[in-house]
Amino acid sequence: MFCLSCGKELPQDAQFCLSCGKPVGTEIKDTINNNLSFARPHSIRLVHAKCTSCGATLEVDPNKSAAICSFCNDAYIVEQAVNNYNVSMQGNLNVNNATINVSGVSVDNLLLRAKDFENKLDFESALSYYNKVLDIDFSRAEAKIGIDRVRDAIENYVYFETIAKKVFSRGVLQLRPEKIVYISNKGKEKVFFLRQITEITRSLMNMQFKYLDAKLTNIVSYETMGFPSTRESKEWVTIINNAKEDIYPQ
Numbered sequence: 001m002f003c004l005s006c007g008k009e010l011p012q013d014a015q016f017c018l019s020c021g022k023p024v025g026t027e028i029k030d031t032i033n034n035n036l037s038f039a040r041p042h043s044i045r046l047v048h049a050k051c052t053s054c055g056a057t058l059e060v061d062p063n064k065s066a067a068i069c070s071f072c073n074d075a076y077i078v079e080q081a082v083n084n085y086n087v088s089m090q091g092n093l094n095v096n097n098a099t100i101n102v103s104g105v106s107v108d109n110l111l112l113r114a115k116d117f118e119n120k121l122d123f124e125s126a127l128s129y130y131n132k133v134l135d136i137d138f139s140r141a142e143a144k145i146g147i148d149r150v151r152d153a154i155e156n157y158v159y160f161e162t163i164a165k166k167v168f169s170r171g172v173l174q175l176r177p178e179k180i181v182y183i184s185n186k187g188k189e190k191v192f193f194l195r196q197i198t199e200i201t202r203s204l205m206n207m208q209f210k211y212l213d214a215k216l217t218n219i220v221s222y223e224t225m226g227f228p229s230t231r232e233s234k235e236w237v238t239i240i241n242n243a244k245e246d247i248y249p250q
Contacts, residue, residue, distance in 0.1 A: 049081035165226040202233045
């Protein structure tokens with residue numbers, strides 16, 4: 001059992017605390033039991049705990065400092081019993097509103113590392129750390145939201161872009177993962193998936209290619225992109241051919 005004043009663990013037959021000298025006999029237990037006998041307000045949310053003496057699973061009022069175990073009749077510190085349950089069931093310990101894994105890993109620090117990698121555009125490392133958080137605490141919404149955000153950033157990451165024009169419109173051509181995207185000056189996007197682009201050629205400042213349907217069977221269209229210089233048209237032919245081989249600009 002534990003002293004209700006200082007929390008020191010005591011022998012089962014102790015009448016006084018060996019640390020602070022306060023009595024720990026039946027009078028203290030009776031006082032706690034009397035407090036527990038009052039009707040509990042409906043607004044109080046009980047939480048799971050594990051008795052620090054016998055290990056029984058309990059439901060406790062987290063606002064109380066101490067209580068009596070209904071199984072072994074020993075007094076226990078409520079906060080210690082709640083943490084005892086968290087450690088045994090989840091491997092986590094709550095300290096000052098931070099979730100600490102019993103192995104010493106701070107979930108909050110893992111989140112900070114993930115966000116730092118995300119800000120540095122190191123998306124693979126960010127995903128790894130967000131997943132480490134979920135391995136420890138699957139309920140952490142920040143990690144789940146972070147994973148969705150990073151995956152979206154990966155899908156729409158721009159490796160290379162230049163000014164381009166397409167028939168009667170002028171805009172920007174971007175290389176993204178597995179696709180190129182033409183964005184007109186009115187903000188309208190047209191996506192060309194790399195696996196559906198074939199026979200890329202160039203003529204001075206223009207680049208042409210065949211664009212197939214999704215099943216790669218019938219030719220849908222011939223597409224032409226214009227650039228401000230022959231250097232850029234030549235550069236785009238090289239970039240697209242490399243990207244089709246999964247080689248992207250650094």
